Amino acid sequence: MKKILIALLFLALLAACTTAPEPVPETPVASETPDTSDNTEISFDSMPLPRIDGSTATIPLGEAITALFLGGTREEAAKLVSFSGTNKSVAALAEGDADILLVYEPPGDTMAEYGKKLEFQTIGRDALVFLVNASNPVDSITTTQLQQIYTGEITNWSEVGGEDAEIIPYQRNATSGSETLMWRLVLGGLKPVVPPENLIIAEMEGLVAAVASYDNGSAAIGYNVYYYVSQMKNDPNVRLLAIDGVAPSDDTIRDGSYPFTNDFYAAIRKDEPEDSSARLLFNWLQGPWGAELLTENGYIYADIRPW
Numbered sequence: 001m002k003k004i005l006i007a008l009l010f011l012a013l014l015a016a017c018t019t020a021p022e023p024v025p026e027t028p029v030a031s032e033t034p035d036t037s038d039n040t041e042i043s044f045d046s047m048p049l050p051r052i053d054g055s056t057a058t059i060p061l062g063e064a065i066t067a068l069f070l071g072g073t074r075e076e077a078a079k080l081v082s083f084s085g086t087n088k089s090v091a092a093l094a095e096g097d098a099d100i101l102l103v104y105e106p107p108g109d110t111m112a113e114y115g116k117k118l119e120f121q122t123i124g125r126d127a128l129v130f131l132v133n134a135s136n137p138v139d140s141i142t143t144t145q146l147q148q149i150y151t152g153e154i155t156n157w158s159e160v161g162g163e164d165a166e167i168i169p170y171q172r173n174a175t176s177g178s179e180t181l182m183w184r185l186v187l188g189g190l191k192p193v194v195p196p197e198n199l200i201i202a203e204m205e206g207l208v209a210a211v212a213s214y215d216n217g218s219a220a221i222g223y224n225v226y227y228y229v230s231q232m233k234n235d236p237n238v239r240l241l242a243i244d245g246v247a248p249s250d251d252t253i254r255d256g257s258y259p260f261t262n263d264f265y266a267a268i269r270k271d272e273p274e275d276s277s278a279r280l281l282f283n284w285l286q287g288p289w290g291a292e293l294l295t296e297n298g299y300i301y302a303d304i305r306p307w
Contacts, residue, residue, distance in 0.1 A: 042284050044069050050099035050278040052081065053089040055177050056204050057126065057228040058102035058264065064297050065281070086177035090114050093267060099278040101267040104177035104225065105184070119272075120265045123285050125300045127226045127253045128181040128260040130241045131211045136218035138162040140242035143259060146186055149221065152193040163218065170210055170222035171195050173202045178224055185260045186223075204228050212237035226253060231298040254300050 049069050052062045059081060067077035083102075084092060090106045092098040094114035104126070106115075130146065132138060138161055148154040149169055158164045171192065172179040201207040204224055211220045212235045221241075226248050229240065240248050243259050252258035266286070272279045284290050291301045 042069075042280050044277060047277045050276075050281055051097075052083075052100055052102065053092050053098035054083050054102035055086045055089065055104040055264070056083060057104065057177075057225050057232065059083050060232065060297050061102050061294065061299060064293055068293065085175075086180070087175035090118070090267070093269060094118060096269075099268070099272075099276075100281055101265070103267055104264045105180050105262060106177070107175055107180045110175075117269055117271075118267050119270045119282075120267045121282065121286055122263040123266045123290060124264050124294050125253055125261055126264055127248055127258055127262065128178065128185055128223055129226045129229060129248045130221060130223050130243065131208065131229065131238045132221050132241060133211055133218045134237050134239050136162060136239070138241070139239070140245060140247075142244055143186065146243070147190055150182075150187065150192040151190055157219070165219045168199065168220045169193075169195065170199050170201055170207060170220060172207060172223070173200055176202075176204075178204070178207075181225070181260065181262055182223055185262065205233055208233045208235050208238060227299060250300055 049066065052065065054062060062081045062083060063074055063077045066072075066080055067074050070077065070080075083089060086104050086106050087110050089098060089101050089103055090110050091114060093101050094117045102123070130141070136157070138157060141160055145154060145160050149160075149167055150171075154160060155167055156164060157167055172182070201210055201222070207222045207224050208229060211222045226240075229235075229238070242248075246252055246258050248258045253261050266282050268278045268282045272282070294301050
């Protein structure tokens with residue numbers, strides 16, 4: 001039924017795309033799966049699906065979009081989806097090597113170089129979360145304690161209610177979306193200690209694996225985004241810390257009570273024509289059908305607001 005609706009109402013969306021959008025609310029409102037009863041669908045039967053790129057944590061969303069609009073299975077869609085990561089995908093979009101992104105917040109220098117060419121719009125919400133080994137007795141920590149761990153002021157778990165063991169603080173590579181969130185949401189203007197090379201993890205999966213298996217002990221800590229840890233790499237050997245007494249969950253991230261929440265985005269080039277496949281998909285992702293696809297795939301929907 002949905003595929004029929006896609007085909008019949010494609011022209012309706014083409015007309016709707018030329019209409020100025022309603023003013024965007026400044027503050028996201030907590031929302032359940034939105035009503036999709038009167039939303040307009042789109043079809044890519046008469047034009048190619050735009051080239052999609054983005055962050056690692058949005059790969060499942062890219063696969064879902066590809067499967068929906070090309071009519072294949074998720075397994076078939078997965079073979080067609082290849083994301084280059086937050087930093088590289090922004091450059092790819094700006095330079096014409098991608099048409100639309102599903103992306104987390106890029107590093108500041110990347111935005112300084114490419115941001116003026118691009119148009120971003122919030123489509124969902126995630127959070128930076130902190131992982132410890134499941135055997136670690138510490139289950140909650142404060143923002144100040146996190147800052148002190150990563151600036152080298154706190155070096156032993158006994159200083160934060162744990163066992164007498166040296167803290168092993170893993171970090172992400174400088175161009176990752178997680179590292180961008182760490183600097184902006186947690187460290188602010190503070191400078192972290194420069195870790196040995198073996199404590200800098202380039203891949204999201206590698207970070208989870210390092211915390212899960214570090215000497216089979218409880219000394220490690222690291223950070224990642226909530227969706228990846230809870231949906232894509234749900235490892236029973238790691239546990240997420242509560243921050244300032246608030247545990248990360250769909251509800252606490254949606255309502256903003258968890259302290260390190262942050263939006264993620266769809267992005268296209270600003271000069272993308274109104275009737276192009278990239279802008280059609282960009283607009284579609286901001287509407288009820290896009291929100292439904294997000295929630296069906298485990299993402300946290302956030303009401304739209306501009307970057």
